[in-house]
Amino acid sequence: MDLKDKTVICSGKIRPVAIAYLQDKVTLKSWQQRGRVPEEQWNAWLQEADALYSAGNIRIDEKLLQKAPKLRVVAQSSVGYDNIDVEACHARSVKIGNTPGVLVNAVADIAYGLLIDTARGIVRGHLHTKNGLWGERKAMGLGVDLYNKTLGVVGFGDIGSAIAKRAQASGMRVIYHNRSRRLNDAALGARYVSWEELLKTSDFIAVAVTLNPSTKGLFNEAAFAAMKDGVRFVNISRGKVVDTDALYEALKSGKVAAAGLDVTEPEPLPGDHPLLTLPNITVTPHMASATEETRDEMALVTAQNIVAALSGQPMLAQVK
Structure with missing residues (x-):
């Protein structure tokens, strides 16, 4: 034609x-x-x-x-x-x-990178060195292993399951919550759980949902309060899925030990935003598909x- x-x-x-x-x-x-x-x-x-x-x-x-x-x-x-x-x-x-x-694999790679960063503070370690603190023998603090930890994936579509596969390579247990249980979750090595159980038992949480009326503001003050103390949090979905103020308070208090975000609300995130004053967060500029x-x-x-x-x-x- x-x-x-x-x-x-x-x-x-x-x-x-x-x-x-x-x-x-x-x-x-x-x-x-x-x-x-x-x-x-x-x-x-x-x-x-x-x-x-x-x-x-x-x-x-x-x-x-x-x-x-x-x-x-x-x-x-x-x-x-x-x-x-x-x-x-x-x-x-x-x-x-x-x-x-x-873009499944490119996004899953960024999510996995942020997951590792929340555990080990790679970006923070770079800044520690760049600012001369390593040379001054200043302590940076210890990270945690991914191995034998539980990753809760919220939104277990193609990207969520690709994140799970990468996490399993580090010896993580994977649980997930979705609108419905996936028929092949056993083959994917993941276990379906309720929203409440995921929040309560996950050592790490990765968000891979689509933005719609049911997911907007899903991670609010109540959701963060229900999480494990010291949980690590990664979002590669959409910024509006997370209440930014609630995340800020959870990071500031230590309820969330570290966060890695490739998406934010607002977006772009201003350089003087309060989130960026915190030492336990890494923010990348919505670059997950940027290969x-x-x-x-x-x-x-x-x-x-x-x-x-x-x-x-x-x-x-x-x-x-």
Whole structure:
């Protein structure tokens, strides 16, 4: 099918692999410079757009949709889509694509790295050395082993189970809580438990849920209070899953011995945020999927979602 009469616009800079895939199939309008597309140009593009390649840097809601009368496809280069008003899109018969699956290993690697850091203080050790404290023979304190500890995974989908596999390589026991029990959990070496049991018995907790009304603010003051004293906490899901103020108090009091976050609320996290004054937290800038291979694959799937939808074919991954 000839799609050259279809216009695809991009909300930001996209990977060359996606440009190469799209430019021979559709009329592509992409902004490959720093910053956002100038507003006047962006509004003109929206008038022409049959499909929108979202870099995740804009809000896609009724206000935007009103400016894009021809729009039929929105494809975002990410798993999450909390910046997209799904109901507004579906009300206008706009299909939504995302990229689950392709970033599982990259995200699980970051989660495992943060897990190790909460146990051993790798980043803190680097700063200890950099600041001359090692040379001054200042004590840094002891970490804990991962071996023979219990990891509680909240959200046991593809990413959660990939985190579990890495943790098991360190000799950790894995329990998990999910909306429902996975039929293959025995084969994965994990045990399903209630929310209450996970909080009460985990030495480490890793969060890998999607953001939705039931998970927003899931880790609040009550949840942290129910955890083991000295628990270690890792979040690679979405910042809004965690009540930031509650986490700050739990870290400050020592209830949570250490935390590793790749996502925060707010995001980006300001450099002067109170969380960053604490010595027992490591925050990375939402970089879990930031590898060359993963970002290329995410970009390609996004482009393929667009072409499939414009051709009347099923998307590789569609938000229902």
